[in-house]
Amino acid sequence: MPIETIIGAWVATGLTLFIFSFLYKDNPLFKLAENLYVGVSVGYTIVKTYDTVIVHLIWTPIVKNGEWALLIPVSIGMLMLTRYVPKAAWLSRYAFAFIVGVGSGLAIPRVISSYILKQIEDTVRPLLVMVPGEGLSFTWNLLNPASSLNTIIILIGVSSVLFYFFFSVEHTGLGKVVARTGILFLMIAFGAAFGYTVMARMSLLIGRLTDLIEFTDLSYGRPSLWLLGLTILTLVVMSRRASHKPEEE
Amino acid sequence: MIFAERMLKIDRRIIFLVIGLCTLLPLLYPVGLPIKISPEVRGVYDYIESLPEGSVFLLSLDFDPASKPELHPQSISLLRHAFRKNLRVVAMTLWVSGTGMADQVVTQVAREMGKENGKDYVFLGWSPGGTAVIMNMGQDLYGAFPADYNGKPTKGLPVLQGIANLRDVTYAVSLGAGNPGVEAWYVFGKDKYKFELGGGCTGVMAPGLYPLLRSGQINGLIGGLRGAAEYETLIGQKGKAIAGMDAQSATHLAIIVLVILCNLFYFSLRRQSAQ
Numbered sequence: 001m002p003i004e005t006i007i008g009a010w011v012a013t014g015l016t017l018f019i020f021s022f023l024y025k026d027n028p029l030f031k032l033a034e035n036l037y038v039g040v041s042v043g044y045t046i047v048k049t050y051d052t053v054i055v056h057l058i059w060t061p062i063v064k065n066g067e068w069a070l071l072i073p074v075s076i077g078m079l080m081l082t083r084y085v086p087k088a089a090w091l092s093r094y095a096f097a098f099i100v101g102v103g104s105g106l107a108i109p110r111v112i113s114s115y116i117l118k119q120i121e122d123t124v125r126p127l128l129v130m131v132p133g134e135g136l137s138f139t140w141n142l143l144n145p146a147s148s149l150n151t152i153i154i155l156i157g158v159s160s161v162l163f164y165f166f167f168s169v170e171h172t173g174l175g176k177v178v179a180r181t182g183i184l185f186l187m188i189a190f191g192a193a194f195g196y197t198v199m200a201r202m203s204l205l206i207g208r209l210t211d212l213i214e215f216t217d218l219s220y221g222r223p224s225l226w227l228l229g230l231t232i233l234t235l236v237v238m239s240r241r242a243s244h245k246p247e248e249e
Numbered sequence: 250m251i252f253a254e255r256m257l258k259i260d261r262r263i264i265f266l267v268i269g270l271c272t273l274l275p276l277l278y279p280v281g282l283p284i285k286i287s288p289e290v291r292g293v294y295d296y297i298e299s300l301p302e303g304s305v306f307l308l309s310l311d312f313d314p315a316s317k318p319e320l321h322p323q324s325i326s327l328l329r330h331a332f333r334k335n336l337r338v339v340a341m342t343l344w345v346s347g348t349g350m351a352d353q354v355v356t357q358v359a360r361e362m363g364k365e366n367g368k369d370y371v372f373l374g375w376s377p378g379g380t381a382v383i384m385n386m387g388q389d390l391y392g393a394f395p396a397d398y399n400g401k402p403t404k405g406l407p408v409l410q411g412i413a414n415l416r417d418v419t420y421a422v423s424l425g426a427g428n429p430g431v432e433a434w435y436v437f438g439k440d441k442y443k444f445e446l447g448g449g450c451t452g453v454m455a456p457g458l459y460p461l462l463r464s465g466q467i468n469g470l471i472g473g474l475r476g477a478a479e480y481e482t483l484i485g486q487k488g489k490a491i492a493g494m495d496a497q498s499a500t501h502l503a504i505i506v507l508v509i510l511c512n513l514f515y516f517s518l519r520r521q522s523a524q
Binding site for chain 2: 204
């Protein structure tokens with residue numbers, strides 16, 4: 001096995017166990033792993049961005065290929081950095097205005113089309129479905145998202161939830177019934193989202209434990225077992241020191 | 250202190266231990282619970298299965314190592330399926346922090362399936378801009394990615410022959426852990442350039458993408474580790490996702506039992522306080 005794979009296994013195992021040590025209590029091992037995670041992420045991003053953007057998309061095309069037109073977007077980007085110089089900060093407004101203007105112009109029509117118009121179109125589907133050979137029919141299958149019954153449920157859900165967030169009318173009488181229906185749909189939706197979130201977090205734990213189990217193998221040098229022992233020993237020693245300190249004082 | 254009160258004030262580290270054991274034991278001693286295939290995962294599988302040889306399959310690996318346990322198995326399964334169907338695979342990423350991992354997974358699966366870089370697949374790497382990259386690719390793929398991840402010029406690569414922009418892509422799948430991800434690919438990609446789009450996502454994002462699935466804006470959705478396990482079952486190759494399903498079921502059962510017990514203790518305590 002390549003040495004870099006073995007070193008990678010030891011580092012990954014160690015950092016995973018240091019992060020898990022937080023479940024016992026906050027400790028310097030956890031802080032070390034946490035700060036390393038943030039530092040390495042930022043460092044990797046900076047290096048990758050520098051290499052891709054500065055070297056390959058700016059320097060090489062301008063200097064080697066003579067694409068001088070790229071100086072225009074480079075200048076706009078540099079204007080944004082004037083934000084850090086109080087006397088010249090007004091120049092950055094031109095750059096922000098350009099970026100916000102172009103971004104809005106590109107994004108707004110697309111977002112309206114995709115998130116609003118298309119979703120409204122799907123919410124107000126016909127309740128009766130044309131079945132070849134049978135004519136119009138009403139489908140009852142709750143498990144089929146395209147069934148007529150589900151179309152009604154979705155229509156009621158969307159309308160009642162939208163009404164719930166409409167505060168210009170007091171939610172009394174019939175309005176209260178509609179708002180309560182909206183709350184019920186919201187609770188079901190949040191419950192489903194929470195369930196999926198729990199599943200996702202458990203999946204992340206499963207992923208880490210799968211790697212820890214793999215790294216108990218002798219080919220890696222059994223880092224999981226050695227580093228687990230080291231982590232537990234460190235926590236015990238730190239715990240003893242913390243309990244002895246008040247006695248010494 | 251009565252029993253219900255003691256249970257509600259239990260040290261949370263005991264609960265951590267219970268969850269940890271429920272996850273660890275099924276991984277060490279798997280049971281092999283059956284996996285039912287959902288229509289949303291089958292949507293992606295059936296579409297790839299229907300593609301003729303040589304079709305262009307764009308796979309955007311829009312995640313970083315933080316989402317690796319859920320999306321890495323999805324990417325491996327999709328790549329194996331695409332290579333088995335002899336599709337032309339164009340891989341890329343919109344997340345700078347996931348570039349190295351994306352390159353590693355594409356190279357690993359390609360080597361395993363005997364595919365050649367530049368001829369059967371290409372990894373374009375990362376380009377800055379997020380949604381702007383999608384729009385740029387929609388106009389001119391070679392303008393967005395003048396070179397691949399290894400620095401080879403993209404113009405002239407056999408795998409990209411006949412592809413000028415996103416309109417020439419037969420099927421695209423975005424494996425997204427956030428923004429930019431599946432939604433960005435639909436809004437700035439499929440809605441404008443009219444290629445078919447499927448999605449893969451973390452479990453957290455899945456509920457938010459079901460409206461896109463229902464409306465037909467995406468033709469399939471692989472949600473979380475469970476979705477990856479279903480896809481592994483469909484392609485007939487067991488991987489880390491299937492191996493994790495027993496543990497997933499065990500932890501979910503443990504959490505359901507804990508939630509029920511907590512509610513029982515809470516209402517019992519409330520009734521006793523009222524008396």
